[in-house]
């Protein structure tokens with residue numbers, strides 16, 4: 332579909348490969364944000380999951396917020412972003428999950444208020460990147476603690492050479508990734524639908 | 527206008543006053559987000575500033591992202607969110623500013639990449655709350671370091687009993703606040719357009 336073409340084009344022309352396994356896309360997704368592209372991304376996820384009876388879109392601050400918000404707008408359901416850091420009004424009862432960082436080799440906690448997810452919810456998880464899948468795993472953990480149902484995961488850019496893709500599929504949860512990177516080659520991005 | 531009525535209604539019915547000077551609105555703005563309300567808020571700010579020749583919308587992670595994104599979508603310009611914490615691909619040259627926390631009595635740094643703001647930019651600053659104005663002041667500082675022009679500030683909820691409102695007006699920058707709180711009374715919110 333069109334948004335995938337546009338996204339791949341932007342990654343090729345504006346993305347920068349750092350080291351062996353990081354793609355920097357701070358010009359349209361992670362620092363500066365292209366609102367129209369986000370709107371197209373939201374439409375794409377909403378179309379893919381339109382029949383899933385979704386009641387809530389979940390993501391993690393901060394880069395997941397833009398694509399998740401646009402998805403929730405199209406699905407006409409609330410969006411909840413998990414907190415990673417202490418927040419001014421973060422009090423009350425929370426579901427928490429640990430998210431492991433392979434690079435930092437540390438555990439971080441993410442939290443969602445119990446007020447905003449319950450057993451009747453059918454959850455769509457949205458995030459900007461899928462790498463090792465720890466962040467998505469944390470959101471799935473919280474979804475399960477709440478007794479809610481995870482009906483799908485939507486990812487803007489997945490790196491297929493890392494474990495996240497298979498991790499999610501192994502849980503039998505539908506995964507929609509708009510841009511799927513097979514590998515990096517000489518500082519260039521090679522997508523799964525290419526050479 | 528309609529969005530102000532809707533916003534005030536939601537504050538009255540879902541907002542919780544904490545202590546003497548904090549309003550918790552985590553059900554539609556700060557944790558769970560109402561995407562349609564955000565869209566209406568974005569439209570309102572875009573309408574108010576439609577003639578200002580805005581080239582960029584600036585905000586700070588995380589709660590500012592939703593209203594700023596919707597505003598930038600309507601204005602058809604990029605949105606940039608300042609970083610408060612270290613980020614995976616945060617490298618390169620940045621403008622930074624200090625943001626003082628009265629409650630914590632600490633200085634925090636916010637940063638925006640020099641790639642995404644320059645002297646030709648006409649900037650609209652958007653944020654969720656206006657209290658003491660330190661966050662907005664930090665964004666104004668960065669705007670000025672870049673040689674750009676701050677053409678306006680859009681705030682979803684301002685607390686008029688704190689210094690931020692007057693601080694911004696003293697800089698002769700147009701300020702649009704959708705909900706303006708005069709004070710809290712017995713755990714209730716009293717708006718400036720009421721009793």
Ligand SMILES: Nc1nc2c(ncn2[C@@H]2O[C@H](COP(=O)(O)OP(=O)(O)O)[C@@H](OP(=O)(O)OP(=O)(O)O)[C@H]2O)c(=O)[nH]1
Pocket residue numbers: 352353354355356361391392393394395431432433434435459460461462463465490613614615
């Ligand atoms: N730009 C970019 N980011 C990547 C890439 N791979 C992973 N990330 C991001 O890195 C962060 C995870 O880093 P760590 O917690 O250190 O975990 P890791 O070493 O196991 O990957 C996440 O950012 P986050 O928590 O979502 O941060 P934020 O941007 O939301 O603040 C994730 O989205 C990549 O190729 N490019």
Ligand SMILES: Nc1nc2c(ncn2[C@@H]2O[C@H](COP(=O)(O)OP(=O)(O)O)[C@@H](OP(=O)(O)OP(=O)(O)O)[C@H]2O)c(=O)[nH]1
Pocket residue numbers: 418419420547548549550551556586587588589590626627628629630654655656657658660685
């Ligand atoms: N809910 C709520 N928040 C308020 C209120 N007044 C100020 N804040 C938020 O508190 C944070 C500022 O807290 P501090 O840095 O400790 O500064 P302060 O004590 O001088 O206010 C900001 O959140 P932030 O940095 O924008 O955090 P985030 O939500 O974006 O993560 C600001 O938006 C209020 O009445 N209600």
